[in-house]
Amino acid sequence: MSHDDLNESRLRLRRGQKWSLYPAEVLPAWVADMDFEVAEPIRAALAERVANNDLGYPVAPGRTDLPAMFAARVAERFHWSIDPADVLVLSDVVQGFYVSLETLCAPGDGVLIQTPIYPPFLHAAAETGRRAVLSPLVAAGNRYEIDFDALNAAVDAGTRVLMLCSPHNPSGRAFARDELEMLAALAERHDLTIISDEIHAELMLNGERHIPIASLAPEIAARTVTLMSASKAFNIAGLCMAFAHFGSKALRQRFEKMPAHIRGGTNTLAIAAVQAAWSAGQPWLDEVIAYLRANRDHVAAHCRAHWPAVRHCPPEATYLAWLDMRPLNLPGNAQEYFLKQARVALSDGRAFGEEGEGFVRLNFATSRALLDEVLARMDAALAAHGRAT
């Protein structure tokens, strides 16, 4: 089936939160799942497990070929050479945030975070009793950039961790090598441990290669925990599996002080799905990325033509458009406005930190027809209120 052929009534049968949280008249363009059908090799692997009643306790993922597959994957995709022995399999990336903060720094320690940011960064710092040290990205022309002077100035004596989101959600920035080198230098200068969430690494939209910050140099790797997953690129987040790479034995030992049973595990179906994704899913992913790139450009063109006042820097990675609605002076909150007036569910910028006030995040990982319907509903709502330009 082509990605053009998504059927809305079939999507509405899905039980996941994207399609079930809002009533039937609302089109969902919020949580970061894609509407596309999952790659056939993944569906076949899952169907085979079910057909064989193969749903018992799995072999511990660390004893499967998954760490070696992960190492092969990052070598092929990112030219990053790692030892599978330095890889742990986790339930999910956000779990990796919590365990890393609990084990790699102390309560009250500062955690440097670049806002606006995927909300669990903020929750993880707050809920583990760490102190979020926030430094905003700045919109510069057609992209968000790091203000290194401000970032450096934000670091105080108690800051111990740089919690990096690379590529960055929601700005869609895929940081260039020189930016990553400057971040790494900052981490060295202030002796920060780097927790690097690189879950969107395989969703680079401009054909460029993702650069893991740990791949820059062995001394950077030595202070870095890299968190990755097949879940975002292959659209299997509900199966729960992620990977942590430790650039030093010391980091890994500290992380593993959290007992394995508290860390939780993964599951039989996730193992099958990730093995299938990495062994046979690439043609599907290549097609999806081409489709996302076209949708990204379509949203940007729509913004320019129909909502020229709205500020939007088209993402270099991810399938998320971060839209600054403040110039429209919408009555009340922008997310609520579009939910009520357009019957479109977007993500509320406020969840991404203070800098997200007045912004919404639009997920464009859907068919062109559904995306056009989302945009048309937003157009109509704005036109009805005389706020289109």
Ligand SMILES: Cc1ncc(COP(=O)(O)O)c(C=O)c1O
């Ligand atoms: C930047 C980022 N990190 C982590 C996650 C969630 O990862 P997981 O489901 O593995 O916890 C997401 C999901 O959208 C994300 O955008």
